[in-house]
Amino acid sequence: MQNFRNILICGISFFALSSCAGNEDYLQQSIAAFGPEDCEPVVEQQIDRLKIDRNKISNIDYLTYHISEGDSGEEYNYQGWVSFNNCKGNFVVDMNKSCQILKTYSLGNCRMEDIVAQN
16 A cells, blocks of 8 residues: 555656646746645745735735545645735635645735736
């Protein structure tokens, strides 16, 4: 059983890394996450890519989102919740446990046009 688990983990890791190999700037290809805070560089990169105004950010929380527990182990994802001082709500970066971004979305009354830096 231990060998099967090791092979499965290696296979998943290889697939995840090979899918990002063409982009040197893709941070997720180089992160080994052991907790949600390990995904901080990915969230920071996403903030920069979307040109979110850092002066409007009041806090960033990193959370573990538990999906399920089963015989094969615990299933979970990581999230980065960005709070702002100019709106009530959050911008969420939803990632898998390898810090690969699954989706991003805003909650509350924080719309993208409210949090993006004005040129």
